[in-house]
Amino acid sequence: MPLVPCRACDHQVDTSALACPGCGATDPGRSISRQQRDLRILIVQIVLGLGLFVGVGSVVWKQVEPMVAQLTSKAPAGH
Ligand SMILES: [Zn+2]
Missing domain, CATH: 1.20.5 (Single alpha-helices involved in coiled-coils or other helix-helix interfaces)
Structure with missing residues (x-):
């Protein structure tokens, strides 16, 4: 599972994660850079x-x- 930086807080999250464990942003992996x-x-x-x-x-x-x-x-x- 690739990790990507959360689009909101740059916390490393799984691309399939539904919410960032760091800041709770939804779809953190669906990166809007x-x-x-x-x-x-x-x-x-x-x-x-x-x-x-x-x-x-x-x-x-x-x-x-x-x-x-x-x-x-x-x-x-x-x-
Ligand atoms: Zn985050």
Whole structure:
């Protein structure tokens, strides 16, 4: 039975163990490596950041858009 470091506490656990004897994490052997976990966190942060950016951007655009429309409609109206 191969031993792998627990994904939560790096305690050596059997790959077939259901819970880590060190910290009690479930599926300690089904390794989500630190890098993969960090990557997931990074992806979540990027997605949240983009969502926030788009959300704030659309709110700001709703404020700005009438002004832009006024400006652009006035510009060619100078016969
Ligand atoms: Zn553990």
